[in-house]
Amino acid sequence: MxxxxxxxxxxxxxxxxxxxxxxxxxxxxxxxxxxxxxxxxxxxxxxxxxxxxxxxxxxxxxxxxxxxxxxxxxxxxxxxxxxxxxxxxxxxxxxxxxxxxxxxxxxxxxxxxxxxxxxxxxxxxxxILQLRHHQAILALKDRVAAEGGQRKHDVELTYITSRGKWYMESWKGDDRKSFGVATNIGVHFYDMLHFVFGKLQRNVLHFADKSKAAGYLEYENARVRWFLSIDANDLPESIKGKKPTYRSITMDGEEIEFSEGFTDLHTISYQEILAGRGYGIEDARHCVETVNTIRSAKAQAPLNGEGHPILAQLLR
Known part of the structure; x- marks a missing residue:
């Protein structure tokens, strides 16, 4: 014990x-x-x-x-x-x-x-890099690895997790303390993308404010359009008023189902650490570098095909 x-x-x-x-x-x-x-x-x-x-x-x-x-x-x-x-x-x-x-x-x-x-x-x-232990993510990693790096997939990541007015009054709403929404709610997704698709080759920010961010990431084996938000108004109409959170990852138009299986990931993470197989400083470096670049970047207009679909609504 x-x-x-x-x-x-x-x-x-x-x-x-x-x-x-x-x-x-x-x-x-x-x-x-x-x-x-x-x-x-x-x-x-x-x-x-x-x-x-x-x-x-x-x-x-x-x-x-x-x-x-x-x-x-x-x-x-x-x-x-x-x-x-x-x-x-x-x-x-x-x-x-x-x-x-x-x-x-x-x-x-x-x-x-x-x-x-x-x-x-x-x-x-x-x-704690819990998505590395999610069975759907592990299966996706194996699937991409089996291709031997022969192609780049088109990936779309959308994560909207509604937060009330309290959020901006807490430390999470202070960029000096949370480091912004892309870091606070996005860092483990960026780690997952690296885990599955390899080294990051391009990192472009398209939009960022206090409640949402969007951009483009290109990895060895993927082109990723991403959107993160804590604003309930960004939820799809089909779930507004029904669910507070929407997670979606598509690869080449195919939905990767990973909405379930989150509840035990911390326990699995602890089991792995206690068994000597935990993720250390160098494992975290890639996602830390990714969010550090996003925080310091100036938003750019997306090149053709690189903007997340929700981005077009924000830029009207």
Missing amino acids: KKFALIGAAGYIAPRHMRAIKDTGNELVSAYDINDSVGIIDSISPQSEFFTEFERFYDHAWRLKRSATTALDYASICSPNYLHQPHIAAGLRLGCDVICEKPLVPTPELLDELALVEKETGKRVYN
Whole structure:
């Protein structure tokens, strides 16, 4: 049984990490968040210590480190995006291997910094890249690999996940903290595209504002038109008022069904990490570079055929 700490225990994604810790037969020993709405801990690990000040959390973890019988083995990071790097570094310096939500960090330079802290501490950082464990995505990867790179597929990625007014009032609506909608809700999709279709060759931004973004990515084996949004008005008419989220990936006009199978991906990710097969810093580098380029790019008019269909509605 491994001993875990959790940083960011009140966040949206934290319960999936708590359940993954429990479902893999391990123990949540200590948790931290500046917010105290963490009653879910009672159903998963009621004996866990909980702190609302990072200094007290860190001091408690440091004291646990003095004995091999109490020392933490892992720290799981679910804090706001802009705090990932310092929280990961703190976990490593506490003698923990670290499991962190996406995006790992916003820039390649911060990946290099984390690699340095890994070297200094002898501990490892693992990123939750959950789509790499989705059966439909694995099947698609095998299908593309079997072709031996003989063709480039035409791919269309659409992800619309409705968010209410609270979103813009939270850290997620602050680009300095979330790094924008393309990074916050898109980074794992960009990782999936690289995972399936190979190295990125072109990265063009067509549109970006506070609630949506669109662009074009060209990989070794695919030409991808993408659109991401948190605006419910962008949902297809057929599901407005019925479902808050729409995911679609088509390849050469064929829909790739992956709407199901998401609920257990964090537990699978933990199983793989605990078995020594987790995804580390270099695995995350490609998608970090992708979102870093998107954030710094100036929007361009799409070339013929490279614009996502929804983009035409935005540019009217």
